[in-house]
Amino acid sequence: MDIRYREFAPSPALASVIDRIWVSETEGNADELTPVQTCLPLGMIEWIIQIKGGPIIGCNDGNIIRYPTNYFIGLMTTFASWQMYGQSKVIGIRMKPEGAIRLLGQPLAELSGCSVDAENFIHKKELSILDRLMEMENTTSQIGLLEAFMHHHLMAKTGKDNYFTDVFANLRLINSSFSSKEIANQFFLSERQMQRLYKDQLGVSPKTYERILRFSRAVEKIRKKEKPNWSSLAYQLGYSDQAHLIREFKSYSGMTPSLF
Numbered sequence: 001m002d003i004r005y006r007e008f009a010p011s012p013a014l015a016s017v018i019d020r021i022w023v024s025e026t027e028g029n030a031d032e033l034t035p036v037q038t039c040l041p042l043g044m045i046e047w048i049i050q051i052k053g054g055p056i057i058g059c060n061d062g063n064i065i066r067y068p069t070n071y072f073i074g075l076m077t078t079f080a081s082w083q084m085y086g087q088s089k090v091i092g093i094r095m096k097p098e099g100a101i102r103l104l105g106q107p108l109a110e111l112s113g114c115s116v117d118a119e120n121f122i123h124k125k126e127l128s129i130l131d132r133l134m135e136m137e138n139t140t141s142q143i144g145l146l147e148a149f150m151h152h153h154l155m156a157k158t159g160k161d162n163y164f165t166d167v168f169a170n171l172r173l174i175n176s177s178f179s180s181k182e183i184a185n186q187f188f189l190s191e192r193q194m195q196r197l198y199k200d201q202l203g204v205s206p207k208t209y210e211r212i213l214r215f216s217r218a219v220e221k222i223r224k225k226e227k228p229n230w231s232s233l234a235y236q237l238g239y240s241d242q243a244h245l246i247r248e249f250k251s252y253s254g255m256t257p258s259l260f
Contacts (some may be wrong), residue, residue, distance in 0.1 A: 001028040001035070001086060006139075011147050016169060017099030017154065019044050021091065021146070023139055026053070028086030033057065036083055041076035041252055042216040043209065045100035045108065046092055047118070048073065051133055051142065053088025058115075070118040070127065072100075074111025075204055077212065079254050091133075091142060093150075097202055098168035103150060105157055112203025126153070164201045177238070178213050180206050214238060215252045218245065222260055230257065 004025045010018035026034055030053065039046075050056065050069040058065035059081045067082075075097065084090065100108060104121045118127060129149060136142045167186045176182050180194075183206055187194060198206045214237050221236075222228055234245040249257045 001026060001032055003034055003037075003084075008143060013151060014099075014147055017095055017103060017150065019094045019096055021093050021143055023089070023091050023143075024084065025089045026084050026086050030054065030085060030087045032086040033083045034086075036081050038254065039073075039076070039080045039082060040216075040219060041078060041212050042094075042219065043075065043097070043212045045075065045095045045097055045111065046073040047071075047095060047100075048090060048092045049130065049133065049146075051089040051091060053090075054085035056082055056084055056090065058082045065115075067115060068117045070130070071115050072104075072111055072118060072121060073115045074108055074113060075202055075209070075212070077113060077204065077208060078252060091139075091146065093146065096168075096172065098165035098172070101162060101165050101201065102157065103154060107201045107203075109200055109203040122153070164197060178210050179238075180210055183210075211248065212252070215248060218249060218257070219253075219260070222257055228257075233257075 006023050008021045008023070009015075010021060028034075036059075048056070048067070048071055050067075055069065056067040058067060095103065097108060106121070110116070130145070132145060133142050136145070167183075171178060171182065171186065184191075184194060187197070189197065194206050198204060198209065202209060204212075218233065218237055221233060230242045230245065234240075234242045237245065239245040239248065246256055249255075249260070253260060
């Protein structure tokens with residue numbers, strides 16, 4: 001079973017909303033499943049669309065899940081296992097939380113740690129335009145249609161300003177670590193108010209989100225270096241020591257950094 005995975009940068013007009021767009025395609029027999037793949041918690045919201053092939057198969061606590069053809073996944077706090085059938089194609093849009101809140105026009109608490117059919121957030125009639133994706137053979141054209149859909153949907157939003165998304169966008173602009181201290185300085189709220197705001201908007205606590213993003217930065221740095229200096233990496237990312245890095249990395253990915 002051959003699996004081809006590619007990533008694409010979003011268009012400049014959607015860079016504040018989309019982190020990246022990914023495409024996964026498989027060959028092999030249509031009734032054959034790929035080896036188990038792992039989806040990591042990277043602090044983003046995923047919009048996943050099945051272009052062709054059988055449904056994605058997931059495994060959660062030993063339970064088999066057949067995902068819809070068009071769905072969102074909220075902030076994850078641990079890794080997830082999944083498989084694709086042969087002769088399949090899936091496009092994923094990895095959105096920044098503040099961008100997803102803008103697109104969906106509502107907080108993300110309902111999505112936290114789970115997958116939800118896209119029709120629960122975007123009207124079925126609006127989503128029908130995406131049926132054209134199945135008729136397109138060219139990945140560039142498919143991504144172009146998805147971006148045009150998102151841009152139009154964002155422009156049509158007339159909801160009131162969301163201070164939470166504005167602060168998050170600004171923190172990302174200055175390449176913030178999203179530490180609890182930085183966030184508190186931006187919001188001017190008490191710890192209890194911050195906890196409530198994060199739970200309402202993201203479905204997780206400020207500290208949990210900070211830990212997820214630290215893990216995401218660890219993944220990025222490990223992928224860039226063949227043999228990282230683990231003690232140095234732990235210090236750079238703000239872990240108390242190498243053991244702390246290894247322990248937390250394993251809890252989010254299911255494996256130690258050296259085996260990643």
